[in-house]
Amino acid sequence: MGRRKGIEDPDLADRVGAACSDGRTSLSKISRDIGVAPSTLSRAVRSRRFSRKLQIKLNHHLGRGLAPKGGENAALAVSLQKALQLINELQDLMPDLQKRLVAALDT
Numbered sequence: 001m002g003r004r005k006g007i008e009d010p011d012l013a014d015r016v017g018a019a020c021s022d023g024r025t026s027l028s029k030i031s032r033d034i035g036v037a038p039s040t041l042s043r044a045v046r047s048r049r050f051s052r053k054l055q056i057k058l059n060h061h062l063g064r065g066l067a068p069k070g071g072e073n074a075a076l077a078v079s080l081q082k083a084l085q086l087i088n089e090l091q092d093l094m095p096d097l098q099k100r101l102v103a104a105l106d107t
Helices: 010-021 027-034 038-047 052-064 071-106
Strands: none
Touching (some): 010 027, 010 038
16 A cells, blocks of 8 residues: 655755754754654655644744743743644544444444
């Protein structure tokens, strides 16, 4: 069946590339920060196609670098990042949860 085709987003690929080329970060660090495999991020940047979830994570991660480093804004950014990660994890669990609930109701 193969891998699903992502959404073409050359601007995002360029922003990731620019962040890595100016020495601010690396693909490995970004992948660790957002919780994806380095190969997944590398492939997406190279092909310039991203899953919706990866687009959201990267846009948030790259946007966070524009916020002031400290104070309430930084704390808010960290809290929002954690909330986004929890939402993404919950979305990943939903299909299995739905199957288990249907199976429980059918018994």
